[in-house]
């Protein structure tokens with residue numbers, strides 16, 4: 001029966017952030033009445049029938065599992081399109097033999113959408129994977145999906161915690177690479193929903209790494225860590241050699257945990273793993289939970305915005321990094337990733353393990369970000385300066401990118417004014433033409 005578990009778990013509803021109590025539906029409650037016409041013989045016949053049914057051997061072979069999953073319409077709480085396997089196979093095909101076949105998790109997310117399209121445009125095969133959760137407006141995620149559709153990127157609606165679905169996907173597509181961008185993002189939201197960070201950034205990551213470990217061939221993995229791992233580090237600019245053992249938020253702690261987990265999988269199973277520490281990525285199709293995005297919305301609506309400052313009026317600043325620069329860094333990391341060495345779940349030699357900063361190297365105060373937005377939107381913001389809350393924020397971030405420059409040829413080229421201009425154009429087009437509200 002143990003072998004049946006992964007198949008059955010496929011139908012289990014995913015209870016994302018903690019157990020729910022089962023409440024019996026009173027309308028279905030009934031009292032058993034003995035049916036008058038059913039004799040003892042009928043019961044005996046029924047009993048034998050059930051015995052035959054339950055004692056017949058389970059479909060324990062992988063072929064059996066495959067058949068079972070092929071007919072699956074639901075994966076966890078997600079619905080899979082009936083011919084998803086064919087679509088995934090086709091979408092994963094690169095244009096040329098030397099092209100990659102990449103699984104992009106979090107493909108309906110901000111960075112995921114951009115990376116998936118860039119890969120497809122240069123001729124790689126791409127399959128997207130996303131759970132379309134409601135952390136922020138699902139409409140935006142669906143619109144990004146439409147964009148991916150137009151670029152012929154097929155996206156599977158599934159959760160990275162769904163081991164059976166991932167196992168099946170790796171059975172049918174031999175991915176050369178996994179670009180893992182699915183995560184619970186946001187520094188401050190961790191105060192409201194801590195379990196969601198463990199669910200996605202720890203459990204989900206491990207489930208994905210297990211699938212990669214078991215895949216034959218094993219893919220090379222590039223994944224999104226975060227500048228937040230530097231936490232309370234005060235040595236600037238932040239170098240990959242600096243300490244990362246003082247996280248200031250649970251988000252940061254789960255990203256740091258991800259880096260350690262990645263190291264263990266690299267060490268034990270020969271998975272080639274590259275972690276990219278993103279620095280406050282912004283741009284068109286961005287995340288509505290981020291300050292530049294909701295400041296834009298609030299400035300346009302005439303709503304007050306809060307600008308945080310440190311103790312003694314210290315400036316709060318971020319190394320805002322434009323999406324196109326980050327995408328170039330992601331693709332360069334995929335190109336530089338060496339092959340995993342494991343097979344059949346066993347390590348056959350040492351595999352590559354890397355961590356790179358992908359920042360912009362020029363921190364900008366949040367107040368300056370606001371004044372740029374005011375100019376671009378031709379509207380004065382209603383500003384309120386407040387002490388930075390102690391809910392996970394850090395005072396500043398500043399990337400040292402010399403390692404990524406040397407090994408990946410990473411060279412960010414978009415300053416904040418140019419990048420925000422592109423964002424504002426997109427924002428006005430997206431919400432203006434569609435007459436939508438930002439949340």
Ligand SMILES: O=C(O)[C@H]1O[C@H](OP(=O)(O)OP(=O)(O)OC[C@H]2O[C@@H](n3ccc(=O)[nH]c3=O)[C@H](O)[C@@H]2O)[C@H](O)[C@@H](O)[C@H]1O
Nearest residue numbers: 185186226227228278279280290291306307308316366393
């Ligand atoms: O690089 C990262 O690893 C992270 O980058 C991003 O986090 P942050 O750098 O904190 O971006 P964001 O929330 O936009 O706040 C920007 C600035 O505005 C300030 N801020 C914020 C809100 C507000 O009301 N007022 C304000 O001044 C605030 O104090 C801060 O100084 C991603 O969200 C995160 O998922 C992760 O990827």
